[in-house]
Amino acid sequence: xxxxxxxxxxxxxxxxxxxxxxxxxxxxxxxxxxxxxxxxxxxxxxxxxxxxxxxxxxxxxxxxxxxxxxxxxxxxxxxxxxxxxxxxxxxxxxxxxxxxxxxxxxxxxxxxxxxxxxxxxxxxxxxxxxxxxxxxxxxxxxxxxxxxxxxxxxxxxxxxxxxxxxxxxxxxxxxxxxxxxxxxxxxxxxxxxxxxxxxxxxxxxxxxxxxxx
Amino acid sequence: xxxxxxxxxxxxxxxxxxxxxxxxxxxxxxxxxxxxxxxxxxxxxxxxxxxxxxxxxxxxxxxxxxxxxxxxxxxxxxxxxxxxxxxxxxxxxxxxxxxxxxxxxxxxxxxxxxxxxxxxxxx
Numbered sequence: 001x002x003x004x005x006x007x008x009x010x011x012x013x014x015x016x017x018x019x020x021x022x023x024x025x026x027x028x029x030x031x032x033x034x035x036x037x038x039x040x041x042x043x044x045x046x047x048x049x050x051x052x053x054x055x056x057x058x059x060x061x062x063x064x065x066x067x068x069x070x071x072x073x074x075x076x077x078x079x080x081x082x083x084x085x086x087x088x089x090x091x092x093x094x095x096x097x098x099x100x101x102x103x104x105x106x107x108x109x110x111x112x113x114x115x116x117x118x119x120x121x122x123x124x125x126x127x128x129x130x131x132x133x134x135x136x137x138x139x140x141x142x143x144x145x146x147x148x149x150x151x152x153x154x155x156x157x158x159x160x161x162x163x164x165x166x167x168x169x170x171x172x173x174x175x176x177x178x179x180x181x182x183x184x185x186x187x188x189x190x191x192x193x194x195x196x197x198x199x200x201x202x203x204x205x206x207x208x209x210x211x212x213x
Numbered sequence: 214x215x216x217x218x219x220x221x222x223x224x225x226x227x228x229x230x231x232x233x234x235x236x237x238x239x240x241x242x243x244x245x246x247x248x249x250x251x252x253x254x255x256x257x258x259x260x261x262x263x264x265x266x267x268x269x270x271x272x273x274x275x276x277x278x279x280x281x282x283x284x285x286x287x288x289x290x291x292x293x294x295x296x297x298x299x300x301x302x303x304x305x306x307x308x309x310x311x312x313x314x315x316x317x318x319x320x321x322x323x324x325x326x327x328x329x330x331x332x333x334x335x336x
Contacts, residue, residue: 021227
Protein backbone atom coordinates (compact mmCIF):
# COMPACT_ATOMS: atom_id res chain seq x y z
CA UNK A 1 0.00 0.00 0.00
CA UNK A 2 2.83 2.36 0.90
CA UNK A 3 4.50 1.60 -2.40
CA UNK A 4 1.28 2.43 -4.24
CA UNK A 5 0.97 5.70 -2.35
CA UNK A 6 4.58 6.54 -3.13
CA UNK A 7 3.98 5.78 -6.81
CA UNK A 8 0.85 7.93 -6.83
CA UNK A 9 2.77 10.76 -5.20
CA UNK A 10 5.53 10.45 -7.76
CA UNK A 11 3.05 10.61 -10.62
CA UNK A 12 0.91 13.47 -9.33
CA UNK A 13 3.68 15.64 -7.90
CA UNK A 14 5.25 17.53 -10.77
CA UNK A 15 8.75 17.71 -9.29
CA UNK A 16 8.89 13.96 -8.81
CA UNK A 17 7.17 13.30 -12.12
CA UNK A 18 9.86 15.11 -14.07
CA UNK A 19 12.47 12.86 -12.47
CA UNK A 20 10.64 9.57 -12.87
CA UNK A 21 11.68 8.72 -16.42
CA UNK A 22 15.29 9.97 -16.23
CA UNK A 23 15.76 7.98 -13.01
CA UNK A 24 14.09 4.88 -14.49
CA UNK A 25 16.28 5.26 -17.59
CA UNK A 26 19.49 5.52 -15.55
CA UNK A 27 18.55 2.58 -13.32
CA UNK A 28 17.69 0.39 -16.33
CA UNK A 29 20.80 1.45 -18.20
CA UNK A 30 22.96 0.60 -15.17
CA UNK A 31 21.30 -2.78 -14.67
CA UNK A 32 21.58 -3.64 -18.35
CA UNK A 33 25.23 -2.50 -18.31
CA UNK A 34 26.03 -4.64 -15.26
CA UNK A 35 24.23 -7.57 -16.86
CA UNK A 36 26.34 -7.27 -20.00
CA UNK A 37 29.78 -6.54 -18.63
CA UNK A 38 31.28 -8.96 -21.10
CA UNK A 39 30.69 -6.33 -23.79
CA UNK A 40 32.72 -3.70 -21.94
CA UNK A 41 35.78 -5.88 -21.64
CA UNK A 42 37.35 -4.65 -24.85
CA UNK A 43 35.08 -6.44 -27.32
CA UNK A 44 35.32 -4.38 -30.47
CA UNK A 45 32.77 -6.55 -32.20
CA UNK A 46 29.82 -5.37 -30.12
CA UNK A 47 27.00 -3.54 -31.87
CA UNK A 48 27.25 -0.60 -29.45
CA UNK A 49 30.98 -0.21 -30.13
CA UNK A 50 30.38 -0.39 -33.88
CA UNK A 51 27.60 2.23 -33.67
CA UNK A 52 29.69 4.57 -31.53
CA UNK A 53 32.71 4.19 -33.76
CA UNK A 54 30.64 4.79 -36.90
CA UNK A 55 29.00 7.83 -35.32
CA UNK A 56 32.41 9.37 -34.60
CA UNK A 57 33.28 8.82 -38.26
CA UNK A 58 30.04 10.47 -39.39
CA UNK A 59 28.45 7.23 -40.54
CA UNK A 60 24.79 7.18 -39.53
CA UNK A 61 21.97 4.92 -40.63
CA UNK A 62 21.87 2.10 -43.15
CA UNK A 63 24.44 3.62 -45.48
CA UNK A 64 23.81 4.48 -49.09
CA UNK A 65 25.21 3.96 -52.53
CA UNK A 66 24.26 3.32 -56.09
CA UNK A 67 23.21 -0.09 -57.28
CA UNK A 68 26.12 -2.18 -58.47
CA UNK A 69 24.65 -5.15 -60.24
CA UNK A 70 26.65 -8.26 -59.66
CA UNK A 71 26.82 -11.45 -61.66
CA UNK A 72 26.54 -13.60 -58.57
CA UNK A 73 24.49 -16.73 -58.93
CA UNK A 74 22.10 -17.57 -56.13
CA UNK A 75 21.41 -21.02 -57.52
CA UNK A 76 23.50 -22.77 -54.85
CA UNK A 77 21.48 -21.34 -52.00
CA UNK A 78 19.50 -23.68 -49.79
CA UNK A 79 16.63 -22.83 -47.45
CA UNK A 80 18.10 -21.62 -44.17
CA UNK A 81 21.08 -19.86 -45.76
CA UNK A 82 21.71 -16.26 -44.76
CA UNK A 83 22.07 -13.42 -47.24
CA UNK A 84 23.79 -10.20 -46.17
CA UNK A 85 23.85 -6.95 -48.10
CA UNK A 86 25.56 -3.69 -47.31
CA UNK A 87 26.09 -0.14 -48.45
CA UNK A 88 29.11 2.05 -47.73
CA UNK A 89 28.91 4.26 -44.61
CA UNK A 90 26.54 1.94 -42.79
CA UNK A 91 26.43 2.70 -39.06
CA UNK A 92 26.32 -0.87 -37.87
CA UNK A 93 29.15 -2.45 -39.76
CA UNK A 94 29.88 -3.70 -43.21
CA UNK A 95 26.41 -5.05 -43.77
CA UNK A 96 23.20 -3.10 -43.44
CA UNK A 97 20.68 -5.84 -44.12
CA UNK A 98 20.14 -9.54 -43.63
CA UNK A 99 17.66 -12.01 -45.03
CA UNK A 100 16.87 -15.67 -44.48
CA UNK A 101 16.63 -17.63 -47.70
CA UNK A 102 13.44 -19.70 -47.64
CA UNK A 103 13.58 -21.21 -51.14
CA UNK A 104 11.98 -20.30 -54.51
CA UNK A 105 14.19 -17.19 -54.78
CA UNK A 106 12.52 -15.63 -51.75
CA UNK A 107 14.05 -14.26 -48.57
CA UNK A 108 12.35 -13.43 -45.30
CA UNK A 109 13.38 -9.93 -44.29
CA UNK A 110 12.37 -7.12 -42.00
CA UNK A 111 11.45 -3.60 -43.13
CA UNK A 112 9.63 -0.82 -41.28
CA UNK A 113 6.95 -0.56 -43.94
CA UNK A 114 6.38 -4.28 -44.51
CA UNK A 115 7.26 -5.83 -41.17
CA UNK A 116 8.67 -9.31 -41.51
CA UNK A 117 7.92 -10.19 -45.10
CA UNK A 118 8.91 -12.30 -48.07
CA UNK A 119 10.88 -10.44 -50.72
CA UNK A 120 12.62 -11.35 -53.95
CA UNK A 121 16.17 -12.49 -53.51
CA UNK A 122 17.28 -10.61 -56.60
CA UNK A 123 17.44 -7.21 -54.89
CA UNK A 124 20.56 -8.35 -53.05
CA UNK A 125 22.41 -8.14 -56.36
CA UNK A 126 22.31 -4.34 -56.03
CA UNK A 127 24.25 -4.13 -52.77
CA UNK A 128 27.87 -3.10 -53.02
CA UNK A 129 28.71 -5.56 -50.25
CA UNK A 130 27.28 -9.03 -50.40
CA UNK A 131 27.83 -12.21 -48.46
CA UNK A 132 26.11 -15.56 -48.65
CA UNK A 133 26.42 -17.68 -45.53
CA UNK A 134 25.56 -21.26 -44.75
CA UNK A 135 24.79 -22.32 -41.22
CA UNK A 136 26.51 -25.56 -40.28
CA UNK A 137 23.48 -27.61 -39.36
CA UNK A 138 21.38 -30.40 -40.74
CA UNK A 139 18.73 -29.55 -43.30
CA UNK A 140 16.11 -30.64 -40.78
CA UNK A 141 17.26 -27.96 -38.32
CA UNK A 142 17.46 -25.36 -41.07
CA UNK A 143 13.96 -26.20 -42.25
CA UNK A 144 12.67 -25.78 -38.72
CA UNK A 145 14.40 -22.40 -38.51
CA UNK A 146 12.77 -21.37 -41.80
CA UNK A 147 9.37 -22.56 -40.60
CA UNK A 148 9.72 -20.53 -37.42
CA UNK A 149 10.69 -17.41 -39.34
CA UNK A 150 7.85 -17.82 -41.84
CA UNK A 151 5.35 -18.16 -38.98
CA UNK A 152 6.22 -14.61 -37.92
CA UNK A 153 5.43 -12.91 -41.21
CA UNK A 154 3.72 -9.54 -40.86
CA UNK A 155 5.04 -8.93 -37.34
CA UNK A 156 6.53 -5.63 -36.33
CA UNK A 157 9.94 -4.40 -37.42
CA UNK A 158 11.78 -2.23 -34.94
CA UNK A 159 15.39 -1.34 -35.73
CA UNK A 160 16.77 -1.57 -32.20
CA UNK A 161 14.81 -4.59 -31.02
CA UNK A 162 16.39 -6.30 -28.03
CA UNK A 163 17.13 -9.97 -28.51
CA UNK A 164 14.64 -11.02 -25.84
CA UNK A 165 10.96 -11.21 -26.71
CA UNK A 166 8.93 -12.00 -29.80
CA UNK A 167 6.88 -8.85 -30.41
CA UNK A 168 9.34 -6.86 -32.43
CA UNK A 169 12.03 -7.85 -34.81
CA UNK A 170 14.72 -6.51 -37.04
CA UNK A 171 16.14 -8.24 -40.07
CA UNK A 172 18.87 -9.95 -38.02
CA UNK A 173 16.93 -10.82 -34.88
CA UNK A 174 14.42 -13.06 -36.65
CA UNK A 175 17.28 -15.10 -38.17
CA UNK A 176 19.16 -15.27 -34.89
CA UNK A 177 16.03 -16.30 -32.96
CA UNK A 178 15.01 -18.88 -35.57
CA UNK A 179 18.34 -20.64 -35.14
CA UNK A 180 18.64 -19.96 -31.42
CA UNK A 181 15.48 -21.98 -30.84
CA UNK A 182 17.10 -24.86 -32.68
CA UNK A 183 20.07 -24.70 -30.29
CA UNK A 184 22.35 -22.71 -32.60
CA UNK A 185 23.50 -19.34 -31.29
CA UNK A 186 24.81 -17.28 -34.18
CA UNK A 187 25.88 -14.43 -31.92
CA UNK A 188 29.39 -15.32 -30.87
CA UNK A 189 29.82 -12.48 -28.37
CA UNK A 190 26.42 -12.71 -26.67
CA UNK A 191 25.54 -9.11 -27.50
CA UNK A 192 22.48 -7.15 -26.39
CA UNK A 193 21.44 -6.64 -29.98
CA UNK A 194 22.11 -8.57 -33.09
CA UNK A 195 23.34 -6.96 -36.31
CA UNK A 196 23.92 -8.48 -39.77
CA UNK A 197 27.67 -8.30 -39.14
CA UNK A 198 27.30 -10.71 -36.20
CA UNK A 199 26.49 -13.60 -38.55
CA UNK A 200 29.75 -13.08 -40.41
CA UNK A 201 31.69 -13.36 -37.15
CA UNK A 202 29.95 -16.57 -36.11
CA UNK A 203 32.10 -19.71 -36.18
CA UNK A 204 28.93 -21.67 -36.97
CA UNK A 205 28.64 -20.41 -40.55
CA UNK A 206 30.66 -20.90 -43.71
CA UNK A 207 30.93 -18.30 -46.44
CA UNK A 208 29.57 -19.38 -49.78
CA UNK A 209 30.28 -16.13 -51.57
CA UNK A 210 31.54 -12.66 -50.78
CA UNK A 211 31.62 -9.40 -52.68
CA UNK A 212 33.57 -6.44 -51.35
CA UNK A 213 33.21 -2.85 -52.39
CA UNK B 214 17.99 -7.46 -17.37
CA UNK B 215 15.43 -6.52 -19.96
CA UNK B 216 12.46 -8.86 -19.96
CA UNK B 217 9.59 -8.81 -22.45
CA UNK B 218 6.69 -6.99 -20.82
CA UNK B 219 8.80 -4.40 -19.03
CA UNK B 220 8.49 -2.26 -22.14
CA UNK B 221 4.68 -2.39 -21.91
CA UNK B 222 4.73 -1.37 -18.25
CA UNK B 223 7.00 1.58 -19.03
CA UNK B 224 4.81 2.56 -21.94
CA UNK B 225 1.71 2.63 -19.73
CA UNK B 226 3.63 4.64 -17.15
CA UNK B 227 4.58 7.06 -19.93
CA UNK B 228 0.91 7.56 -20.84
CA UNK B 229 -0.05 8.12 -17.19
CA UNK B 230 2.71 10.71 -16.78
CA UNK B 231 1.73 12.37 -20.03
CA UNK B 232 -1.88 12.70 -18.87
CA UNK B 233 -0.74 14.23 -15.59
CA UNK B 234 1.61 16.55 -17.45
CA UNK B 235 -1.27 17.62 -19.72
CA UNK B 236 -3.37 18.43 -16.66
CA UNK B 237 -0.53 20.28 -15.01
CA UNK B 238 0.20 22.27 -18.16
CA UNK B 239 -3.43 23.37 -18.54
CA UNK B 240 -3.65 24.39 -14.90
CA UNK B 241 -0.61 26.60 -15.49
CA UNK B 242 -1.64 28.20 -18.80
CA UNK B 243 -5.46 28.09 -18.49
CA UNK B 244 -5.75 28.37 -22.25
CA UNK B 245 -7.11 25.79 -24.70
CA UNK B 246 -5.25 27.43 -27.56
CA UNK B 247 -1.93 27.26 -25.72
CA UNK B 248 -2.55 23.66 -24.70
CA UNK B 249 -3.34 22.71 -28.31
CA UNK B 250 -0.30 24.62 -29.55
CA UNK B 251 1.97 22.84 -27.05
CA UNK B 252 0.55 19.49 -28.17
CA UNK B 253 1.16 20.28 -31.84
CA UNK B 254 4.66 21.64 -31.24
CA UNK B 255 5.49 18.60 -29.14
CA UNK B 256 4.50 16.28 -31.98
CA UNK B 257 5.83 18.53 -34.75
CA UNK B 258 8.73 16.23 -35.70
CA UNK B 259 6.20 13.41 -36.00
CA UNK B 260 3.86 15.55 -38.13
CA UNK B 261 6.71 16.58 -40.45
CA UNK B 262 7.97 13.02 -40.84
CA UNK B 263 4.56 11.45 -41.40
CA UNK B 264 3.35 14.13 -43.83
CA UNK B 265 6.62 13.82 -45.75
CA UNK B 266 6.06 10.09 -46.17
CA UNK B 267 2.33 10.37 -46.93
CA UNK B 268 2.85 13.05 -49.61
CA UNK B 269 6.04 11.48 -50.96
CA UNK B 270 8.25 14.45 -50.06
CA UNK B 271 10.77 12.03 -48.58
CA UNK B 272 11.42 10.70 -52.07
CA UNK B 273 12.81 14.08 -53.07
CA UNK B 274 15.80 13.34 -50.87
CA UNK B 275 18.49 10.66 -51.06
CA UNK B 276 17.40 9.38 -47.68
CA UNK B 277 13.77 8.45 -48.33
CA UNK B 278 13.86 5.29 -46.24
CA UNK B 279 15.18 7.16 -43.22
CA UNK B 280 11.95 9.14 -42.79
CA UNK B 281 9.78 6.18 -41.86
CA UNK B 282 12.70 4.76 -39.90
CA UNK B 283 12.99 7.92 -37.81
CA UNK B 284 9.20 8.13 -37.47
CA UNK B 285 9.21 4.68 -35.90
CA UNK B 286 12.00 5.71 -33.53
CA UNK B 287 10.04 8.87 -32.71
CA UNK B 288 7.16 6.66 -31.59
CA UNK B 289 9.42 4.54 -29.37
CA UNK B 290 7.63 5.37 -26.07
CA UNK B 291 4.37 3.90 -27.35
CA UNK B 292 5.78 1.24 -29.67
CA UNK B 293 5.36 -1.46 -26.98
CA UNK B 294 1.60 -0.84 -26.99
CA UNK B 295 1.46 -0.82 -30.79
CA UNK B 296 3.35 -4.12 -30.80
CA UNK B 297 0.48 -5.98 -29.11
CA UNK B 298 -2.04 -5.26 -31.86
CA UNK B 299 -3.04 -8.16 -34.12
CA UNK B 300 -0.90 -8.95 -37.15
CA UNK B 301 -3.20 -7.69 -39.88
CA UNK B 302 -2.17 -6.65 -43.35
CA UNK B 303 -4.06 -3.89 -45.11
CA UNK B 304 -3.18 -3.01 -48.70
CA UNK B 305 0.10 -4.93 -48.52
CA UNK B 306 1.25 -3.17 -45.34
CA UNK B 307 0.98 -4.28 -41.74
CA UNK B 308 -1.49 -2.53 -39.48
CA UNK B 309 1.26 -1.17 -37.23
CA UNK B 310 2.66 0.76 -40.21
CA UNK B 311 -0.52 2.84 -40.44
CA UNK B 312 -0.51 3.32 -36.68
CA UNK B 313 2.93 4.93 -36.88
CA UNK B 314 1.22 7.80 -38.74
CA UNK B 315 -2.02 7.79 -36.77
CA UNK B 316 -0.29 7.89 -33.41
CA UNK B 317 1.10 11.37 -34.14
CA UNK B 318 -2.28 13.18 -34.03
CA UNK B 319 -3.60 10.73 -31.44
CA UNK B 320 -0.75 11.57 -29.06
CA UNK B 321 -1.24 15.30 -29.63
CA UNK B 322 -4.97 14.93 -28.86
CA UNK B 323 -4.14 12.78 -25.84
CA UNK B 324 -2.00 15.59 -24.43
CA UNK B 325 -4.74 18.15 -25.12
CA UNK B 326 -7.62 16.07 -23.64
CA UNK B 327 -6.95 16.85 -19.95
CA UNK B 328 -7.71 20.49 -20.78
CA UNK B 329 -11.20 19.49 -21.95
CA UNK B 330 -11.70 17.30 -18.92
CA UNK B 331 -10.69 20.03 -16.46
CA UNK B 332 -12.90 22.59 -18.23
CA UNK B 333 -15.94 20.30 -18.16
CA UNK B 334 -15.34 19.45 -14.49
CA UNK B 335 -15.15 23.14 -13.57
CA UNK B 336 -18.24 24.19 -15.48
